[in-house]
Amino acid sequence: MTKPIAIQGIKGSFHHEVAQRYFSDKAEVVECMSFDRTVDHLLRGDTDYIVMALENSIAGSIIPNYALIDNHNLSVVGEHYLDIQHNLLALNGQAISDIKEVHSHPMALLQCKVFFKNYPHIKLVEAKDTADVAKQISEQNIKGTAAIASKNAAQLYDLSVLAASIQTIKHNETRFVIVQRNNKNIERKRINKASLKFELDHKRGSLATILNVMSDCKLNLTKIQSLPKIESPWKYAFFVDVTFEDYKDYEKATSIMKLMAENFKVLGEYKNARL
Incomplete structure (x- = not known):
C-alpha cells in the first residue's frame, strides 16, 4: 500500500500542487501546518516522502529547512520548480x-x-x-x-x-525538494545534480580553495548558502548545490572536498529539474 506524501499546508496549497505534479494528480497527502510536523511524519514512517519549499526567486532561501534536512540526516531525492501565482x-x-x-x-x-x-x-x-x-x-x-x-x-x-496574479514581481518561482529518510537508488546515469554540506576553518582562502576544486572538476555551482553554527560562534556551515555532466567528475570533486573540509556530507543526489 502506497503511503501518502506529507506536505506543509493543506490541499490547495502550493506544496499540494507540487505533490500532484511530481508524483500524480491523484497523490494522497498528509496535511501538516509546519515543516517540523512533515519531518516528524517522515521519521515515524507515516510517509516515505515529504515536499519541502527550499528557496524562492524573490525572498531567497528558507534557511530553517536546510537545518531540518541536515539535523535529521534526511536525503534530497528530487526537486521541482513551481511558478507561484497569487x-x-x-x-x-x-x-x-x-x-x-x-x-x-x-x-x-x-x-x-x-x-x-x-x-x-x-x-x-x-x-x-x-x-x-x-x-x-x-x-x-x-x-x-x-x-x-x-x-x-x-x-x-x-x-x-x-x-489574478497580484504578486508584485510577475515571475515568482519557488524551488521545492522531495525528501526521504534515505537516498533511494537512482540510476547513476540520471544523476546530474547534488546538494552538499560542509564546514571550513575560519582561514583566509578556505572557501575559495573549495570553490576552485569544484571548478577544476567541472562542477557548476548553482547555489551557496551559509548557516551559522550555533554552538560555535562565527563558524559557518555551507550548503551548496552543484550540477555536472559526468558523474565521475562529481565523484572526483567530492573525494577531494572530503579531505579539505570538515563534516562533509552529501544531502542528496538527484536529477536536475531544470533540464
Whole structure:
C-alpha cells in the first residue's frame, strides 16, 4: 500500500500542487501546518516522502529547512520548480469593495504588498497557510474577508477569483525538494545534480580553495548558502548545490572536498529539474 506524501499546508496549497505534479494528480497527502510536523511524519514512517519549499526567486532561501534536512540526516531525492501565482479569493458574489480584510501567509502578503496600496481600506492579516484561509472562508461562509491563494484553492473550495496574479514581481518561482529518510537508488546515469554540506576553518582562502576544486572538476555551482553554527560562534556551515555532466567528475570533486573540509556530507543526489 502506497503511503501518502506529507506536505506543509493543506490541499490547495502550493506544496499540494507540487505533490500532484511530481508524483500524480491523484497523490494522497498528509496535511501538516509546519515543516517540523512533515519531518516528524517522515521519521515515524507515516510517509516515505515529504515536499519541502527550499528557496524562492524573490525572498531567497528558507534557511530553517536546510537545518531540518541536515539535523535529521534526511536525503534530497528530487526537486521541482513551481511558478507561484497569487490570486485574491473570496466568496462568490463578493467584490473587492466588499473586502475589509485579507488573510494569508506572511510571504504571500509581502509579495503582493504593492497591489494592496490601491486598496487602503483593506487590512492585511498574517495566517499560517494560504489554502487554509481559503478553506475557512468557504466552510464558514465568511463575508468581507479574502484569501491570497492559488487557483487550485479557488476551485477546490468554490471561491471566486477577484483578482489574478497580484504578486508584485510577475515571475515568482519557488524551488521545492522531495525528501526521504534515505537516498533511494537512482540510476547513476540520471544523476546530474547534488546538494552538499560542509564546514571550513575560519582561514583566509578556505572557501575559495573549495570553490576552485569544484571548478577544476567541472562542477557548476548553482547555489551557496551559509548557516551559522550555533554552538560555535562565527563558524559557518555551507550548503551548496552543484550540477555536472559526468558523474565521475562529481565523484572526483567530492573525494577531494572530503579531505579539505570538515563534516562533509552529501544531502542528496538527484536529477536536475531544470533540464
